[in-house]
Structure formats: C-alpha cells, structure tokens
Amino acid sequence: MILSCSIFLLFNKKYLSLKQIIYFILPLIIVSSPWYIFELVHKGPWFMVEFVQYQLELFSQPVAGHKQPLYYHFLVVLIGCIPFSFLGLRNALKDSGSEIIFEKLMRILLWTVLILFTMVSTKIIHYTSMSYIPLSFLAAVETYKIFMGKSLKRVLKIPLVILSSCMGLFIAIILYLLTYKIDTISSFITDSNVKDVLNVELFWYGWEWIIPLILVAANIIWLIRINTNIIKYLASFSILIGLTFALMGHYIVPKIEMAIQGDAIKFYEDISNEKKYITTVGFKSYAHYFYSQIDELDSSDQLYITKSEILNNYFSSSSLNDLNRNEKNKFNGYVLNWLINGKNDRTSYFVTKKSRPIKQLEKSKNLKLVKQTANYQFYKREIK
Template identity: 30%
Template structure:
C-alpha cells in the first residue's frame, strides 16, 4: 500500500517545492489578481460571504467559490500576496496528482510522468499556479467533470451512476467558481462527442437526471441562497455581464480571431510544439485509450473555438486547453520513445524556432530596460503613459540575464538530442530547462517589470493608506487602491446617500452596475466627504484635473499622476452639473 502511494508522495513534495516558493515575492497584478484578493479581504472585513463585493459594493462578475478559498487562506496566513496565491499553489499540486493518476490509469506510468513533465515544464501552465486568478480551479473542475463523463461512456448503466453523480458535483463547483460558461463548455463537449459517435448515446435519462441534480445541489449553495436573500436583481446584472463578455469587447480586451491559437503556441511552449503531431495521428490502440484521447481532443477544440468566437479575449480564457494539450504532448513523447511513431526532426526545428523567441524575450528585457539601449526602445513607442513608465531608472543587474542563459543552454542541448532522436535525454532537458528558466525569470526579472507597470501607483497607495484616507483612480480602472489602500466602508454613509440621491438623474444612460462606483468617485470629488481623498491618474497630465477647484496636484512618478482633496476645502460641497 505504502509502496503504491510513494509516487504520489514524491509528486506532492515536488509540486509544493515548485509552486510555493516566492509566491509573495511581487505585488499582486491589476486587474484580476488584485480584484479577487480585494473581494476576499472585504469578505473578512464585512462578514458578507455570499455577495461578492468591491469597494464594499456588489460585484456582479464572479461567483464566490475561489474568493472563499482566498478568504480562508487570508484567515490563516494574513492579508498578503502569499495568501492570495496560495489556493492556486494547492490547485497545482492537485492538478499534477490528477493528471498523473489519469495518465497511469488510461495508458501507462510513463505517459503519466510525461504528462506531469509537460504540464509542469511548459510556460503559462506552470505560471498560472503561482498566480491569484480564478482559472486554475475553474479549469480543474471542468476537466474533472468531463473526465467523469468520459469514464462513464465506457461503462454499463449501473456502475456508471456514481461517475455521473461526481461529474455533476464537479460541474457545480465550476459554476460556483466562474459561472455558467462551465455548463456551456461541458455541454458542447458532450454534444460534439455524440455527433462524432453518430448519436450513439452513452447515457440514459436517469444519468442525465443524476448529473443535473448533483450540479444543482452544489450550485444552490450560492445561486439559490443568494436568490432567496436578495431576489433576482443580482443575477440580472450577473447574466448581463456574461452576455457582454460574449457579444462585445469588454474593457479593451478585443483581439483578432487567431489570438488564442497564437497564445497557446507560444505560451504553452514546449508542450504546444510537441503536441502538434497528435493532431494528425491517432496514437492510441485500445478502446479505453481511444475514448480518453477523443474526449481530450474534443475538449481542446471546443475551448479553443468557443473562446476564439467570443468578442472579449483574455489570455487565460483558453487556459483550459493546457490540460488536453499537455496530454497530447505526453502521448507524442511516449509514442516516439517506444518507436510507435518516428520522431520528426521538423518538430525539433520548430522547438528551436519558438524556443529562440522565448530566449530572445528573456535576453532583451534586461538588455533594453536596463542598459544604454533603452533610448532606442523609447524611440519606438508613441504611448505617453508607457513612455513615462519606461523612463524610470530601474537597474537590471547581470544576474537578470540568468533566465536567458538557462534557456539558451536548454535549447542547445535539447534540440540537438531531439534532432539525433535521443528522446529520453531531449524531452526531460527541454521541459526541465524551460521550467527552471521561467522560475528564475519570475524571481529575478518579474519584480522589476512590475515596477514599470504599476510600481509607482502601488508605492503611493501604500504610503498614504496610513492616513485612513479614501484613494481612487481617475480616468482608468484599477483595484489596487482598494487592496493596497486597505479600503474601509464609507464612513459618512448619510452624506454619500444624500449625494447619490441628488445626482442619480445624471446617470440615466449608464449601466446600473456602474452607477454606484461612478457616484462614489463623484462624491469624493464634489461631496461632503468625512476624510481626505487621494486620486491617481495616468500620464499625460490632464489640465482639467490641474484646474479642478477641489484638487491639489501632488506630483508624478513614472506614468502616474497624484492628486489630493482634503475635507472642508472651499468648494467641497459643489455638485457636478
């Protein structure tokens, strides 16, 4: 018994060693990381665990399961970056254990090991488990739901009941993590498999009922309770936002149709390159192998096509593809190793080509950001905000070139071994070296990049938060002012309510979920506030803000401009027209 569990203990220890160190080494990034961490912080402060909030106002975009996890983590570790990212580190451990078990059950221990290697050693798949975003758990729950259905598809009615039950449980958890898109993904996968099997059904009405009831049972833990507490208005806003994501580019996240294929090709390197062979060949023999490969291929294409069609495109929308993609890479590696197929040297060439792009990025970032070549970079940029940020004098010491050096050595040896078809050397070197290069990059380079992107704003927020002041942004959206400003609920609620009521007519054409935030900013600028207010805007300096009678210009740092408004200054009771 102990001997059979030994690989799982070793894998758990290795995963913890990979995902836990340096979790809190850099600030949380705007928007998503700070957004969810702030909602968790406000849960702890307000005691309101069912309705997600931002700035102590309802936040309609996400259900609360992941935020509950972060709140629990913050209860244990305190409100900090480590606590915000800790749930995903655990998700990384669970994911590697899951794919190891699945690879071993459906294929062999070697396929299982290759799958773990491919997932842990590819770029964005390993990066996500060191983040504080929702998607790792969302992806795992959807994946497990589909795996349960895939397993059930091979069984007789009686033994498959429990698989459909647990499939519904995992789908319910996915619903509680990110919302109804989980049902769409799972439903489309089942539909596509049915079509490919000429509608040879692998379930009956009892299976459908059991799957649906278990999904509803879990999802009722929030959706049902929230409906009973607050009625349907919250869900109207929630559903409206989900429709906006699908039908239009939200928050400037519109991208061309090929965005996600390109993101996967480069971001999921090297698994994305190794897996290419699997799209042209079956690489499976038994019915069990063919069934699992079919579901993984369907999951990959459903996610890729679905989120390529959606108007709002963000890099992590296609992250569910990482699981089937790394599985296909593992299948290619094992099939090549045992010579079921011959490894193609053209694949080694592609590995070298895409790998060189990643090496170039690792090398050029410190070179262009921290040397006399920076003016050459600045000359190519027109955006004044980006220019102001990049003009900051941030030092990149010699050791910030280590990720590039590691990547260079990795490519030098792995491409050579792959070309010579010495695969048992080439594959581990490729994935292991990529893993190490990215880990070193995250520790040595990313904190310096963060200083360019948001460092001055967060430094200012952390400086003034001790005054127990309000902190807001003007002209751009951010959540940093709430989390790093340790925002508390509005002090003078009577003044804010009076101001809101008297200015509501000004927001007739505004989406209802946007009104409270806009009114809050207007109150800080024009209302009878009960404590000082600070504002952050982006460069270039807005002359209207400089001339604003209630604002005092404090200065500029990087691409951010800072203002202050004090209590009871002249004009403090002015109203927007």
C-alpha cells in the first residue's frame, strides 16, 4: 500500500506536507504496533529479522515450493475474478475519463500488486488477493458507465462468455466422469498414484455435475438478454456465478479434499490421544500439528533435550532462531536421524508421500510401515 501511494504521488507530482505524512503514518503505527510489541516482548528482535530475511528469500527464490510461470498471477486474477476481471480490464489499461482521483490510485494499486508478485519467485494464489479490491472498483466504474448508456464491447463480452462457459462445461464433464465413468478415466491413466487417488471411495449424490452448468446457463441467459437490461442481467449473471462456486464449495470441494488428504487427517485423528512424536518427511504440512494434537515439548522430553544438544554441538547455538535457512535444514536432518535411530522416550510416527518414497525410512529396521493409503505412507517406531 505504501509503495502504491508513493507511485501515485510520483505520477501526479504531488507533495505531502509533514502534517499529511503524520496523518498517513500514525494509523499504520496504531494498527500494527500491538502485534510488533507483542512479538518483541515475547520473542525479541530475531523474529523481525527472520521475517525480513524470509521475505527477501521469497522474492528471490521459490523457497515455499511454489515456483510458477510469469503469467501465473495475471491468469489467476483473470479467471478467478470473473466477471469483474473482464469488466475492469479496460479501466485497468487506460483512464475511464471519470476524473475520479481514487480511480487512479486503484489502477496503480492493481498494477503494483500484479507486477510486484510477478517478480517474486515464490508464486502462491493468495499473494495477489490485494488486487481484488482495486479490480472490483474499476469494474464498478465500468458498470456505472454501462448503466449510463455505454455498450459493452464485444471484445470483452464474447471472451467472457466463452471462457466462463468453457470452465463450466469442463468442470461438469470432469465431475460426471468421476461420478459415473471412473473406470473409463482410470483406463487412460498410467500413473499408479493417480489411480489410487481415483479409487478412493467417495459418496456422490449423482447430481453434482449439474452445479457447474448453472454457470453455462447464466452465460446463455446473459448473452441473449444483454441488450434489454444490461445492469439487471449483469447482476443476475454475477449472482449465478457466486451461487455456482458456493454450491461447489459445499458439495464438491470437501470430496476432493477427502480424496487427496482425507486418509492422512483420519490417521492423525486416530492417534491424537497418544503420547507421541510425529513429523512429515519429504513434504511440508501443518495438518499433523492440528489433527494429531501434538503436545508442546518441555525440558523433560528427550526430543527437547536432543534438539538443545544438536544446536549446541553442531551449530554452537542455544536457539533455532539463530540459524539461517540452510542450517535449519541440516538441523531438521539431525533431528530426523535421531527420531529414527536415537533413544526415544515416545512412540514416533513418520508421514511421507507415497509418490515420493524416502529411502531412509524404507531401509530403517527400527521403523514399521503401519498404514499405506492412496497418497501417504505412515511409519511407526515403537519405544524399546
């Protein structure tokens, strides 16, 4: 936001007085200071330093494992914000002539967010969520102009209808095949892991594939009636799109989630009452922290003692926060090795992706493969 405002002032050759700068900065400090003060008091300055370093790493390297092509965020915003992305497109590229100063700021904010996070090596879908606000405003300006008598350009109307209709048809076909023709899909797939996911038993009502067709129907109605009352049918079009995704979120997305990680969540819940250590190997996840209800370590736990010894012996440090990212990776390797081969005081569990087998786990005589699902493998080490 500060960067966008600075660019706005630079383009408009405006200079702020000291009083205006104070009025701008003071609310930022008031809103954010409780969080910063809390972190400084409880964790010291290391957290702020680590936060800045991590942001720099996100900018320069795909450290979160989400490297995507340059056009990624543009595509996400264009498809994910239908129909506003198309309505706001023209005003995003050139001034609408409204002479609204706030419109200029919104245009600058939109492009600042998109360009900045396109430059960032780590690209995650929610990084450009800040662009939704300016894009909606620019679309609202265009909608008002249409309300005042301007016609919607074919170059925007036709691609909007085609893209959203294709999305609806594609999703409907996929859902129909998953519901009624799962064997047909499996016959074309050679990857055994994907086949295992498809074979996960899910409960389908049988009509879920009709939900995306609401989007197709909305396009047809809007295309036919657009010249009669464009605002009325634009509002109806937007409502039907929202209804489509709301119904998909309720009836379809949970089933997909269950197929992908439902088995892992069930396993975590099954061992939630045990006194154990648990870690993921070869992939990142927070699910096991929540669903398996991991206990907070204290100074009497052997893992706590071992971590302290590793920090002291290998890194001459008393805190994990003093290590850089490479050192933390090495530290995690030492901890994993101890969990597999060391003298444990608790049962230990290791979770890995079936598609990414870990040789260290497979070859260890201390571990037993206790469960294998479509996506995951679960190893267990008993206390000796």
